[in-house]
Structure formats: structure tokens, C-alpha cells
Amino acid sequence: MTVQDTQYDLHRVEQDESKGRQNDAAQDDRREQARAPDHGQEKHGKPQKPESDTSEKNDDPVVNKSRRRILTRIGLVVLLGAGVLIGYGAYKRQQRNAAAQAELNERENRAPHVRTEKVKAVTDPREIHLPATAQPFETTTIYARQSGYIAKRLVDIGSRVKTGDLLAVISAPEVDDQLTQARAQLLQMQASLEQTEANRTLANVTNNRFTPLVQQGWETKQTGDQNRLNLAALTAAVDVAKANIESQKAQIARLERLQSYERVVAAFNGVVTQRNIDTGSLVTADLISGTPLFALARDDVLRVQVHAPQDAALQLKPGIEATLDVPELPGRSFKGKIARTASALDQASRTLLVEADIANPDGTLTSGLYGTVHFFVPRPEPIIMIPSTAVIFDQHGLQVAIFADGKAHLKKIQIAEDDGAQVQVATGLKADQDLIVNPPAGLTDGAKVTPIPPKKPNEQPQNQPKS
Numbered sequence: 001m002t003v004q005d006t007q008y009d010l011h012r013v014e015q016d017e018s019k020g021r022q023n024d025a026a027q028d029d030r031r032e033q034a035r036a037p038d039h040g041q042e043k044h045g046k047p048q049k050p051e052s053d054t055s056e057k058n059d060d061p062v063v064n065k066s067r068r069r070i071l072t073r074i075g076l077v078v079l080l081g082a083g084v085l086i087g088y089g090a091y092k093r094q095q096r097n098a099a100a101q102a103e104l105n106e107r108e109n110r111a112p113h114v115r116t117e118k119v120k121a122v123t124d125p126r127e128i129h130l131p132a133t134a135q136p137f138e139t140t141t142i143y144a145r146q147s148g149y150i151a152k153r154l155v156d157i158g159s160r161v162k163t164g165d166l167l168a169v170i171s172a173p174e175v176d177d178q179l180t181q182a183r184a185q186l187l188q189m190q191a192s193l194e195q196t197e198a199n200r201t202l203a204n205v206t207n208n209r210f211t212p213l214v215q216q217g218w219e220t221k222q223t224g225d226q227n228r229l230n231l232a233a234l235t236a237a238v239d240v241a242k243a244n245i246e247s248q249k250a251q252i253a254r255l256e257r258l259q260s261y262e263r264v265v266a267a268f269n270g271v272v273t274q275r276n277i278d279t280g281s282l283v284t285a286d287l288i289s290g291t292p293l294f295a296l297a298r299d300d301v302l303r304v305q306v307h308a309p310q311d312a313a314l315q316l317k318p319g320i321e322a323t324l325d326v327p328e329l330p331g332r333s334f335k336g337k338i339a340r341t342a343s344a345l346d347q348a349s350r351t352l353l354v355e356a357d358i359a360n361p362d363g364t365l366t367s368g369l370y371g372t373v374h375f376f377v378p379r380p381e382p383i384i385m386i387p388s389t390a391v392i393f394d395q396h397g398l399q400v401a402i403f404a405d406g407k408a409h410l411k412k413i414q415i416a417e418d419d420g421a422q423v424q425v426a427t428g429l430k431a432d433q434d435l436i437v438n439p440p441a442g443l444t445d446g447a448k449v450t451p452i453p454p455k456k457p458n459e460q461p462q463n464q465p466k467s
Helices: 003-043 061-109 173-216 221-260
Strands: 113-118 126-143 148-153 166-171 263-265 270-275 292-309 321-325 334-345 351-359 370-377 383-387 392-394 397-404 407-412 414-418 422-427 434-436 450-452
Touching (some): 173 221
Antiparallel strands (some): 113 434
């Protein structure tokens, strides 16, 4: 049945309904005429029983037949439309299922392009980065060893000095006077020694002359004993005089040493970092309340102290190269070597104190600087280092994808160290395997992949095909 037939039937229904309405109007007129005599009878007090209208109960058979035929046709149209819609829906569903199956088959047979690289065993020295503080190689505080007033001050903070350079002069006249007196006493003792030696020589001559006479009986034995003992006494006096002279020389040397303390000199090459006195200041030489004059630091070589954690402590040995980087001096590195270690870890922090000597001949670095020390530790055996982008982390743990036989094979690994860009693999990988550097999401074990050829030197990068 077509749409035109349906429209024709609807027009026929409208005509029939119009005729039906006309018939109904005619029947209503007839009923009104039939009711008119009844009103007259009521006026005369003789009510009559109204006649039943049989035309309302009986419909027109032609109209009913036409209506049934039209309703039948409308039902067929509705059923036909529903069938068409159901068929169309089944057709579209079949198309979607076919497309999904084709996509699934395409995914199963698709070989995404991946970039691979050979796994290499790294033998380069391990680089350890640790925070460090630079300290002077030698530092000292210079105190006064002689009490007195500062007569001269020749340096100030920041002054560069060398070993033995004069820093200040202390005025101590009482020490100078004591030294002068001691030297005069030494001269007196030396003169007394000469006199005693002369008397001993005379006593020796006398004793030598009288000894034969006493033996021959020309002189008494008393005279011989006196001459002999006088010689012995003068000999002892000479020894005493010599001892006194040596003692006086020692006293003079002590006073000269005290006098030398009036000159404050540099103990080593360095820079003056503190100055606590000025010209005219009174200083005292006392072990407890002594006056500190200057602070001197040697900075041509810096002692860089590092507290190495336990995982690196066993590998840091004297002689290993070290490089110091200071944030305030970008682009410059200062080289040195590990000079000494504490050889024992701190029980509280579990760290090892390591000192590296960094050369600073031009004085660019200053003591107290904070920086980063890089130690280059030789590796006892090769290790496997891979990019962090090659690591797959999912519900199965840590894995990497290896390319072999045109497929990707997932391998579980254990990481020893991770510095963000590179990870050290403890187990799970071997050298010379083809590692997929950037595995696509959802990569499964055994999936087909297509490796991207490595870029040749001086070759411009090309857009990689989408996987």
C-alpha cells in the first residue's frame, strides 16, 4: 500500500464522516419533532410515554465497513513501517559489528612502529653528587706571646701574607732591658772565667815546681799539698765559671726569644680573615686570658668536607678524582682528589666524613662556600643503564620490552638506582639486546612491532609513523 492510497482512504473516511454528521443532524431534527407533542400533553395534564429512538442504537453499515477498512490499512502501514525500522536497525547493527570485528582484526595484525636501541654494558666511572662545604686547608688564630702595647700594625683583614711576613710589632721595653742586663752579665762572667783560668795556670806552674822539691825533701809536704789542692780548686772554679757562662747564655737566649715575640709574623701563606687589635692596643701573654691578634687562613688549597651516605661510603677512597661546582660560579669546575677519609661511619647519621683537597691557586674560591662535589668512582664490574622512558610500570610491576623475531617480549626487571633520566637495571636485562625505548601504551607480550631504522649521522629527523 502506498502513501497516495492511504491519503485517498483518509479522504473517503472524511466524506463518510461528513455524511454521518448530516444523518445525525437529520435524526436530531426528527427527535425534536417527536418530542414537541409531548410538551402539549404535559400542558393538558396528560403525560405520555416517550417512544424509544432506535436510530441511535443502529449505526450505518456502510460507514462502519469503511471505517474498518481504513483502520485495517492504517494498521498495515504501521506494521510495515515498524518492520522497515527493525530491518534498518538490524542492518546498521550488522554493519557496526562488522566494522568492530574489522578494527579488532586490524589491531591484532597491526605492527606499531617502535624505536629500539642496543642495551650496552656501562664501564664508565660512576659519578656521585654530594653537597659539600669548602674550608681552608689550614687556619689559625695568632695570640700574643709577649705582653705590651702594639707599636705597629702592618696588615688588615683580606691582606695576603707569606710565611714570616711581619704582621705587627709589640713594644715591651722591660724585656729589652732584661736582655741588655743579661748580656752585660755574660761579659762579666766571661772576664771572671779568664781570671780564674789565669789563676789556675799559675797554680799549675807552682805545683809543678814544688812537687820535685817536696819529693827531695827540700820543701815540706804541707806546702806540696797546698799547691796541689789550690790547683784543683782553681780548676773547679774554671768549670763553675764556664757553667755560669752557659747558663747566662741560655738566659740571654730566652730573653732574645721573648724579644722576638714582639714581632708578630705569619705562620704560613694565606689571608688575614680577622683583625682584633689596632695600634696602641694593650695585649697580654697569658694562656687563659691571652689576646687574639689575627686569624689567618690558607686558601691556596681548600679542604672540602663531604658526608657520604652508606651506599657510597665504601667506594670513596683516597686518590679518587673530585670536582667542585659552586652555584655562584656557573661554567667553572675546580678539580682535586680525595685526600683522606674518617675510615668510620658516624653512628648517628650513618655517613662517612670525606675530605677532598681542591686547588685554588688564584684565590677564586673562599672558605665557607657551599657547593656540589662530583666524585668519579671506578666501577668494579659493568652495569646496565637504560632510559627511564623504556620502563613499563603496571599491575605486573616493572617491565621492559625487548624486540626479537619481529615481536615485543616483556621482561621483568629490578632497578638498582634511578636518577630520573637513567635507571640502573640490577636483573632482567643483558647486553646487546634490542630494547624498545618508548613502548606504546597497551603493548602486550608477543605483539608484533616494526622497528624504526636508527637515524644516520647528519640526517635530519623525520616524522615517525603513528602507531
